[in-house]
Amino acid sequence: MSLEMIPAARPIIGEDERVAVDRVLASGMVAQGPEVKAFEAEFGQHLVQGRECVAVNSGTSGLHLGLLAAGIGPGDEVIVPSFTFAATGNSVALTGATPVFADIEPDFFCLDPASVRASVTERTRAVMPVHLYGHPANMPALQEIADEHGLLVFEDAAQAHGASLHGQKVGSFGTFGMFSLYPTKNMTSGEGGMVSCADGEIARRVRLLRNQGMERQYANELVGLNNRMTDIHAAIGRVQLTKVDAWTRQRQDNAAFLNAHLEGVTTPPVAEGAVHVYHQYTIRIPGAAGAERDRVVTALREEHGVGSGVYYPIPNHRLESLAPYAPGLELPETERAAAEVISLPVHPSLTPEHLERIVTAVNTVVVKAGA
Ligand SMILES: *Cc1c(COP(=O)(O)O)cnc(C)c1O
Numbered sequence: 498m499s500l501e502m503i504p505a506a507r508p509i510i511g512e513d514e515r516v517a518v519d520r521v522l523a524s525g526m527v528a529q530g531p532e533v534k535a536f537e538a539e540f541g542q543h544l545v546q547g548r549e550c551v552a553v554n555s556g557t558s559g560l561h562l563g564l565l566a567a568g569i570g571p572g573d574e575v576i577v578p579s580f581t582f583a584a585t586g587n588s589v590a591l592t593g594a595t596p597v598f599a600d601i602e603p604d605f606f607c608l609d610p611a612s613v614r615a616s617v618t619e620r621t622r623a624v625m626p627v628h629l630y631g632h633p634a635n636m637p638a639l640q641e642i643a644d645e646h647g648l649l650v651f652e653d654a655a656q657a658h659g660a661s662l663h664g665q666k667v668g669s670f671g672t673f674g675m676f677s678l679y680p681t682k683n684m685t686s687g688e689g690g691m692v693s694c695a696d697g698e699i700a701r702r703v704r705l706l707r708n709q710g711m712e713r714q715y716a717n718e719l720v721g722l723n724n725r726m727t728d729i730h731a732a733i734g735r736v737q738l739t740k741v742d743a744w745t746r747q748r749q750d751n752a753a754f755l756n757a758h759l760e761g762v763t764t765p766p767v768a769e770g771a772v773h774v775y776h777q778y779t780i781r782i783p784g785a786a787g788a789e790r791d792r793v794v795t796a797l798r799e800e801h802g803v804g805s806g807v808y809y810p811i812p813n814h815r816l817e818s819l820a821p822y823a824p825g826l827e828l829p830e831t832e833r834a835a836a837e838v839i840s841l842p843v844h845p846s847l848t849p850e851h852l853e854r855i856v857t858a859v860n861t862v863v864v865k866a867g868a
Contacts, residue, residue, distance in 0.1 A: 501802060502802045505805055507846045513736045518733060521729050521732045528728065529725040529731075530728045533725075533728055536732075536734050541693065544658055544741075545666055548669055548693045551703040554724050555724075556584065556678070558722075560690075562707055562722075564588055564651065565702075566694075566706060567672050567699065569622060571594065573595070575651075576598075576617070576624040577598060577627070578627050579814040580629070580828075580830075580834055580835065581653065582655070590822065595620075597621070597823075598822070598823050599613045605635075606629045606834060607633070607634035610635055610642060614642050617642070621646065624642070625651040625671075626652060628656060628667045629656060630656060630808075631657045632657070632771060633660050633772075633773075635768070636670045650671040650672060653674075655679075656682060658676055659742065662770055673694050673695065673699055675690055677689075678737075683741060684741040686734030702719070705718060706719060707724040708721060708723065709722070743845075747845035748775040759856060760863075762782055763783055764780055775843045779808070780841060787836045790838075793862050796862040797858050797859065808840050809835060811835065812835050
């Protein structure tokens with residue numbers, strides 16, 4: 498195949514990041530230090546309305562420590578979506594609590610408040626929506642349910658740096674919010690995560706938990722882990738933070754082009770008052786069974802050189818690891834989405850030629866599929 502392949506995702510890491518890493522290496526001090534501290538402050542100011550942030554070594558660590566800091570543990574239930582990356586449910590399970598899987602709203606792929614309400618029991622302690630693909634979850638409706646039942650709200654904002662709802666940035670709604678800094682996310686630190694905290698006490702506990710439970714050396718207050726971020730990673734993240742807004746605008750422009758030109762598929766709508774940051778641009782092939790959808794994915798790649806992804810083909814409540822928490826559970830919208838979705842390239846490195854090729858590819862392959 499002679500066509501240059503358009504990758505589904507492409508991290509942008511350049512000279513500025515190399516210079517920043519060099520600065521840290523030349524200093525001889527590479528573990529958690531001044532770069533991490535600066536990154537936390539800058540991230541908080543820029544992305545979560547000035548909230549106190551704590552950097553950790555991955556998004557998954559961020560969820561885990563946020564849950565522990567909020568006191569989640571054995572005997573508790575936390576309501577999460579099943580249509581997400583497994584880290585969401587895993588982090589709940591690793592605290593000893595039970596992940597309870599609720600269904601999604603078909604338009605926006607995020608937790609359905611009605612399904613959340615139906616999942617509340619006397620053991621429910623919290624609800625943890627995911628701002629999936631970069632689209633904010635329905636926070637006002639979820640907060641209302643949480644208020645009614647005395648639940649905490651946590652946010653998995655791994656995919657949603659800069660997304661907002663009615664002018665409020667995601668990650669600033671819940672007791673804590675987590676952002677992933679994995680390379681394919683909207684910005685990266687190599688590996689890493691950022692926990693945005695509602696108050697100083699949560700932030701202090703996350704700081705303790707990431708560092709063996711110590712604030713003062715060898716005066717361990719809590720049983721903790723080593724989930725620290727290094728200054729090398731923080732230096733990369735600080736550079737990326739200065740670029741993420743421009744990249745997001747490019748993602749939004751790319752999405753607008755795809756919305757305007759794709760045919761025969763369901764393009765992703767945006768809820769009223771929401772700002773979508775298009776971590777993924779996810780279409781549905783209406784009525785596709787998984788196998789037919791997979792044929793489209795293959796044809797896009799083989800016949801047009803267009804990479805794409807399926808996030809996520811197996812709902813979390815069907816995974817061997819997490820299914821034991823959900824015996825007999827049926828989540829119809831989750832199952833349908835898992836069979837129908839395809840995420841097309843939307844990343845900021847796409848050229849006009851790439852966008853044209855993606856449109857031609859989808860319009861050709863999907864019409865063929867229907868014929
Ligand atoms: C990426 C991701 C995570 C985990 O983040 P890592 O940095 O890879 O540990 C959690 N939840 C969702 C929805 C994600 O997409």
